[in-house]
Amino acid sequence: xxxxxxxxxxxxxxxxxxxxxxxxxxxxxxxxxxxxxxxxxxxxxxxxxxxxxxxxxxxxxxxxxxxxxxxxxxxxxxxxxxxxxxxxxxxxxxxxxxxxxxxxxxxxxxxxxxxxxxxxxxxxxxxxxxxxxxxxxxxxxxxxxxxxxxxxxxxxxxxxxxxxxxxxxxxxxxxxxxxxxxxxxxxxxxxxxxxxxxxxxxxxxxxxxxxxxxxxxxxxxxxxxxxxxxxxxxxxxxxxxxxxxxxxxxxxxxxxxxxxxxxxxxxxxxxxxxxxxxxxxxxxxxxxxxxxxxxxxxxxxxxxxxxxxxxxxxxxxxxxxxxxxxxxxxxxxxxxxxxxxxxxxxxxxxxxxxxxxxx
Amino acid sequence: xxxxxxxxxxxxxxxxxxxxxxxxxxxxxxxxxxxxxxxxxxxxxxxxxxxxxxxxxxxxxxxxxxxxxxxxxxxxxxxxxxxxxxxxxxxxxxxxxxxxxxxxxxxxxxxxxxxxxxxxxxxxxxxxxxxxxxxxxxxxxxxxxxxxxxxxxxxxxxxxxxxxxxxxxxxxxxxxxxxxxxxxxxxxxxxxxxxxxxxxxxxxxxxxxxxxxxxxxxxxxxxxxxxxxxxxxxxxxxxxxxxxxxxxxxxxxxxxxxxxxxxxxxxxxxxxxxxxxxxxxxxxxx
Numbered sequence: 001x002x003x004x005x006x007x008x009x010x011x012x013x014x015x016x017x018x019x020x021x022x023x024x025x026x027x028x029x030x031x032x033x034x035x036x037x038x039x040x041x042x043x044x045x046x047x048x049x050x051x052x053x054x055x056x057x058x059x060x061x062x063x064x065x066x067x068x069x070x071x072x073x074x075x076x077x078x079x080x081x082x083x084x085x086x087x088x089x090x091x092x093x094x095x096x097x098x099x100x101x102x103x104x105x106x107x108x109x110x111x112x113x114x115x116x117x118x119x120x121x122x123x124x125x126x127x128x129x130x131x132x133x134x135x136x137x138x139x140x141x142x143x144x145x146x147x148x149x150x151x152x153x154x155x156x157x158x159x160x161x162x163x164x165x166x167x168x169x170x171x172x173x174x175x176x177x178x179x180x181x182x183x184x185x186x187x188x189x190x191x192x193x194x195x196x197x198x199x200x201x202x203x204x205x206x207x208x209x210x211x212x213x214x215x216x217x218x219x220x221x222x223x224x225x226x227x228x229x230x231x232x233x234x235x236x237x238x239x240x241x242x243x244x245x246x247x248x249x250x251x252x253x254x255x256x257x258x259x260x261x262x263x264x265x266x267x268x269x270x271x272x273x274x275x276x277x278x279x280x281x282x283x284x285x286x287x288x289x290x291x292x293x294x295x296x297x298x299x300x301x302x303x304x305x306x307x308x309x310x311x312x313x314x315x316x317x318x319x320x321x322x323x324x325x326x327x328x329x330x331x332x333x334x335x336x337x338x339x340x341x342x343x344x345x346x347x348x349x350x351x352x353x354x355x356x357x358x359x
Numbered sequence: 360x361x362x363x364x365x366x367x368x369x370x371x372x373x374x375x376x377x378x379x380x381x382x383x384x385x386x387x388x389x390x391x392x393x394x395x396x397x398x399x400x401x402x403x404x405x406x407x408x409x410x411x412x413x414x415x416x417x418x419x420x421x422x423x424x425x426x427x428x429x430x431x432x433x434x435x436x437x438x439x440x441x442x443x444x445x446x447x448x449x450x451x452x453x454x455x456x457x458x459x460x461x462x463x464x465x466x467x468x469x470x471x472x473x474x475x476x477x478x479x480x481x482x483x484x485x486x487x488x489x490x491x492x493x494x495x496x497x498x499x500x501x502x503x504x505x506x507x508x509x510x511x512x513x514x515x516x517x518x519x520x521x522x523x524x525x526x527x528x529x530x531x532x533x534x535x536x537x538x539x540x541x542x543x544x545x546x547x548x549x550x551x552x553x554x555x556x557x558x559x560x561x562x563x564x565x566x567x568x569x570x571x572x573x574x575x576x577x578x579x580x581x582x583x584x585x586x587x588x589x590x591x592x593x594x595x596x597x598x599x600x601x602x603x604x605x606x607x608x609x610x611x612x613x614x615x616x617x618x619x620x621x622x623x624x625x626x627x628x629x630x631x632x633x634x635x636x637x638x639x640x641x642x643x644x645x
Contacts, residue, residue, distance in 0.1 A: 052542055072545045079546045085539035089561040089644075098557075102548030150547060 002063045002076055002153025002186050003028050004049065009058035011044055018044040020210040021058065026154075026203070029184040031177070035197040036207035037233065042190045045207075046156050049188060051075050062154060073102070078147035079156040082163070084139045086131040092142050093118075093127040099150035117145040120179060137168045141175075148179065155180070157189040161196065173200060194234045198222060206230050227356040231279040238326040241358045242278045244271050253348060259324060260298040266348040273357035282313070282329040284350035287336075288343035296348055300326065301341040307333055316344065390622070393615035400611050410609060414616040423599040424620065428628060430510050430595065431579035434517035435571045435632060441518065442525035442570070446533045447559070460530070464523040471520060475587035478516055479505060505588070512588040513595075517578045525570035532566035533559065556643040564640050571636060572629040579625045596621045 004026040011019040018041045026032040034042035047053040049060055051072035060067045062076055078099065086095050093114055100110045118124050121141040131139055140160060147155060157176070161169045177200050180187050191197055197204050198218040206213045206221055206229070214221050214230045225231035228239050242265070246255030254265045256278065265278060288297060300316040303325055307313075312334040317325040319341050328344060336342060392398055396407030414420055449460050466474065481487050482504040489501035506512065536559065544554045560567070585595040594602060596617060604614035 050542075050546055052545075071550075072542070073548045073550055077546065079543070081539045081543060083537065083539045085537065085543035087540065087544070087558060098544070098549075099547035102553065146543075146547070 004154055004186060004188065005059075005061045005064075006045070006049070007059045007061075009045065009048060009060065010056045011041075011048060011053060012056050017210050019048070019055075022207075022210070022212055023058075024205060024212065024215070026186050026188060029186055030202045031180055031187045031189065031200060032203045032205060033189045033191060033197040033201040034205050034207055035191060035194060035234070036213075037192055039209075040207040041210040042192075042207050043158055044210075046079070046158055046188060046190050049154065050077050050079050050156055076153035077156055078150050078152035078154075079158060080143050080147050080160045082159040084131075084143040084160075084163075086139055086142055086146075088131055091128050091130055092123060092134070095131065095142055096123075096127075096146050096149050098146060103150065113149050113151075117149045120148070120182075121145045121175070136163055136165075137172065140164060140172055144172075144176065144179070148183065148185075151183070152185060154186045154188060157187065159190055159192070161191075161193075169196075176200070198234070204234075206234060208233075224352060225279065225354065227354050228277055228279075231354060236282055236327060237279040238282065239277055239279045239354075240324075240326075242276060242353070244274050244276070254353070256351075256353075260300065260326070263296050263298075263346070263351060264348040265351045265353055267353050269353075269355075271353045272355050275358040277354040277356050277358060278351055279354060280346050280351045282327040285326075285328045285344045285346050287328075287330055287334060288345050290343070292343040292345075294345075296351070297343050297345045299341050299343055302336045302338050305334070305336055305338060312336075316342075387622070390615045390618045393612050394619050396612060398611070399609070401608060410612045410616050413609075414603075414613055414620075419594070420599060420617065420620075423594045423596050423617075424624065426510060426590075426593045427579050427581075427596040427621075428624060430513055430517065430581065431575045431625075431628060432632065433514050434521060434578040435575040435629075437514070437518045438522040438525045438574050439529070439567055439570055441522050442529050443555075443559075443567075445526055446529035447555075449530055450533050450536075463526055466520050467523045467527075469520075471516070471583045472587065474520055475516055475584050478512065478519075478588055482512065506591050508590045508592055510590050510593075513581065513584045513590075516584045516588055517574075517581065520584075521574040521577065525567075525574060528566040528570045529563060532563035536562050560640045561644050564637060568633040568636055571632050575629040575632055576625040579628060580621060596624065 004024075006022065006024040008021045008023055009019050010017070010021050020041075022041075022045065024032075024045075034045060036042050044053060048055055049067075051067065051070060055068070067075060087098065090098065096114050096117060097110045100113060105113075114127075115124075118127060121144055123138065123141055123145060126134060126138060126142075131142065134142065140163070143160065160176070161172055164172060173196060176187075176189075189197075189200060198221075201218055203215060204218050204221045205215050208229050214226045216224070221230060221234050225234060225237070231237040231239055240258050240260065242256040242258045242263075244254055245257050245262075247270075248254065252267055254267060254271065256263050256265050258278070291299075293299075299319075301319040301321075302314055303317050303321065304315040305312060311329050311331055314328045314330065314334065314336060315325045316328055317323055389398065394410055396410060397404050399405075445463060449456055479486070483489070484501050484503060484505065486505075488504070489498075492498045493501060504512070540558060540562075541554055544558045549557060580597050581595055582597040582601070585598050589595060589598070600614045600617035600621065603617060604610040607613045
């Protein structure tokens with residue numbers, strides 16, 4: 001277990017700023033996920049932690065020790081590569097003990113650790129095989145076992161599941177989380193898959209264009225996104241510009257005007273401006289019976305409807321087809337007719353004010 | 360049906376493969392036959408081991424054999440040893456890397472004889488090197504470097520000429536190793552030398568063996584470098600073969616014995632060298 005502290009890290013590639021003064025902390029045994037779109041700098045940050053890329057400015061410290069000038073081979077980190085990066089000329093067993101041999105651990109210790117990690121990732125029967133004789137999932141496990149065998153303070157995962165099929169991805173995701181909990185290593189996990197980030201992490205770091213947009217628990221970033229980017233990238237969100245027309249600061253309730261109609265918003269924090277963006281999730285809206293009217297109930301017409309088995313995805317908007325569309329998801333099959341208006345209720349505590357003013 | 364298809368496949372290969380096999384069999388058969396007394400142009404033809412007995416008892420043959428073996432082995436090893444760091448340096452493109460790579464491979468375009476004469480011009484008693492050393496006052500009198508007794512000049516020329524070939528093979532092999540593989544080794548604690556021993560060498564072993572075998576075979580059978588720049592007190596095997604053919608009464612048959620020995624040396628020597636490299640690679644990655 002190790003504590004990782006990144007302070008104002010900057011990396012440039014020519015005139016391109018890959019990391020723009022980014023600060024982050026991962027506590028002992030914490031599972032931290034760097035989440036963001038391609039090119040946001042998450043893999044650059046991971047490589048900087050591993051020591052493959054030097055920082056132009058700022059510091060990276062592991063357990064309080066500044067890593068400046070410390071080469072990757074002398075850092076207390078181990079990386080699980082996106083491509084697995086297994087040594088093709090070595091057997092599974094030789095791959096797993098590679099790091100242990102570099103550390104010159106006694107042979108008995110090497111054998112013991114090999115047996116332990118092989119059992120943990122269910123590779124006992126594959127130890128004498130070459131990587132080319134394994135399936136994608138098995139190769140991924142070897143990469144995981146190889147990194148785990150050296151018992152690093154900080155384990156770095158670079159989109160390790162991106163080459164696996166959906167079913168295997170779920171399975172290995174669970175295994176990684178279980179192993180992390182069992183061993184207690186600090187994990188920095190890079191992904192662009194928001195469901196992976198939400199399912200695995202203690203802390204999610206949402207990145208965009210070399211900067212951190214939001215840091216928080218999975219629940220925080222999903223339920224309380226700070227801006228349009230986070231709201232849109234983490235899950236699906238309906239984002240609308242709203243104007244604050246009334247305040248009830250004591251109760252934390254605000255009257256707002258939205259393109260869908262007037263509404264009430266409950267918020268612990270005051271809005272940062274009179275005109276800000278607000279968001280609500282597709283599953284937050286409830287279909288109301290008949291022509292129900294009331295607070296936070298919007299009469300909107302169904303523009304399209306897609307039945308997805310466990311839920312129905314509905315596109316709604318103002319009658320007549322003009323104006324923006326909003327997405328609503330209802331459990332099971334919703335017998336809605338396209339072109340017909342229905343009442344949808346978005347509770348005040350589900351309509352969230354973002355910390356982003358309308359320009 | 361399957362037999363017919365197999366036969367058809369072989370028949371389709373015949374125009375290319377057949378021609379090669381016929382020529383190989385003809386040359387090998389001719390050399391072996393002549394070494395055993397057949398096709399004697401100056402006497403009675405018939406099976407005889409006397410050419411082998413005479414030649415194997417010849418002290419000069421063995422001097423030539425050991426000399427050629429030494430030159431070929433050192434040339435192959437030195438060429439590969441020099442090519443590896445260059446291949447690693449040129450692994451990733453950088454400014455002017457294409458030009459540097461092309462310049463390093465330029466010796467492939469220069470004929471061996473031309474290179475040998477240029478080399479002689481450079482190191483001869485009144486050559487550029489001696490003139491430069493004398494004019495700078497480093498030495499008082501020109502040094503005798505031409506046709507040195509240890510064959511250093513020939514080895515130098517072999518390496519100059521063959522290293523680009525090794526570089527050509529090794530560059531491709533080294534470039535095929537993914538960055539992630541080397542980063543993974545580094546991440547797991549391997550320093551530069553350990554990465555070279557445990558990852559680069561095993562993953563480029565086939566290219567290295569190919570380079571060693573081809574350079575060894577070429578250097579073992581060298582004639583032109585030896586004639587122009589080689590020592591005068593010992594012949595290479597091919598030079599000795601040529602001399603025997605010209606000066607001996609049973610010239611063709613005796614030369615055939617040397618030719619068979621030369622081919623066997625090239626074959627066995629290169630295989631042994633490739634095997635030794637494989638063994639070293641295995642020991643190196645442990």
